[in-house]
Amino acid sequence: MSDDLRILAVPALSDNYVWLLADASGAAIAVDPGEAAPVQAALSREGLRLAAVLLTHHHPDHIGGTAALTRGNPVPVFAPHDERIAIPCTRVGDGDRVELSDPGLRFSVIAIPGHTKSHIAYHGHGVVFCGDTLFSVGCGRIFEGTPAQMLASLDRLAALPGDTLVCCGHEYTVANCAFAKTVDPDNAALARRLSQARAQRERGVPTVPVSLAEERACNPFLRVDTDAIITALPDAPDRVERFAELRRRKDDFRAAAA
Ligand SMILES: [Zn+2]
Numbered sequence: 001m002s003d004d005l006r007i008l009a010v011p012a013l014s015d016n017y018v019w020l021l022a023d024a025s026g027a028a029i030a031v032d033p034g035e036a037a038p039v040q041a042a043l044s045r046e047g048l049r050l051a052a053v054l055l056t057h058h059h060p061d062h063i064g065g066t067a068a069l070t071r072g073n074p075v076p077v078f079a080p081h082d083e084r085i086a087i088p089c090t091r092v093g094d095g096d097r098v099e100l101s102d103p104g105l106r107f108s109v110i111a112i113p114g115h116t117k118s119h120i121a122y123h124g125h126g127v128v129f130c131g132d133t134l135f136s137v138g139c140g141r142i143f144e145g146t147p148a149q150m151l152a153s154l155d156r157l158a159a160l161p162g163d164t165l166v167c168c169g170h171e172y173t174v175a176n177c178a179f180a181k182t183v184d185p186d187n188a189a190l191a192r193r194l195s196q197a198r199a200q201r202e203r204g205v206p207t208v209p210v211s212l213a214e215e216r217a218c219n220p221f222l223r224v225d226t227d228a229i230i231t232a233l234p235d236a237p238d239r240v241e242r243f244a245e246l247r248r249r250k251d252d253f254r255a256a257a258a
Contacts, residue, residue, distance in 0.1 A: 116143060
């Protein structure tokens with residue numbers, strides 16, 4: 001990420017993050033504002049001014065604060081083609097570009113269906129805003145797509161440069177590492193990530209953003225082609241089935257932990 005930009009993870013709702021990306025003038029974009037109040041508080045605390053809103057998918061915990069944030073401050077709002085987002089906005093889809101003059105930021109839009117059918121990511125300036133598709137050491141639940149679709153979406157994200165900062169929608173890292181250890185127990189990078197994430201949470205700081213290179217080393221959902229995951233899931237005939245089996249096990253793991 002270039003030096004004149006600042007990125008902030010603003011905690012919202014129970015475990016969401018709203019992302020703020022600001023330039024040196026204090027103009028900021030907000031990504032997935034599920035709630036307005038914490039965003040307004042962060043903007044005022046940091047001396048920032050909201051200049052645009054980017055939305056990745058239609059779930060209320062990602063869009064719910066948009067109306068309040070833009071009331072009386074009609075900044076541009078960008079969102080995927082999905083009528084369930086009933087907000088005045090510019091619709092964008094795969095291959096489109098979001099070009100902002102204030103702050104001067106440009107993003108390319110990547111379609112990443114699976115969690116929802118119209119989910120998109122925004123990539124630019126060494127950052128990717130990936131909503132609920134890629135989490136640190138995990139991935140989103142598949143609500144509206146197929147495992148093959150979700151895996152293809154993760155493949156697209158994983159192909160971005162290794163120094164890309166992954167800005168995801170939730171703080172799930174510690175629990176995700178606990179699951180990842182069950183299928184990738186000898187992964188030293190994963191063990192380091194877990195102890196680092198635990199320490200970060202004990203200090204009350206976010207575990208994200210994290211580099212994509214780190215995710216490739218730790219995240220089992222990006223590692224379906226590695227010997228470790230192939231060995232852990234010997235009955236799955238191919239990478240899509242390995243991914244589907246990982247996702248099923250993660251669903252059960254969460255259910256068992258809850
Ligand atoms: Zn979601």
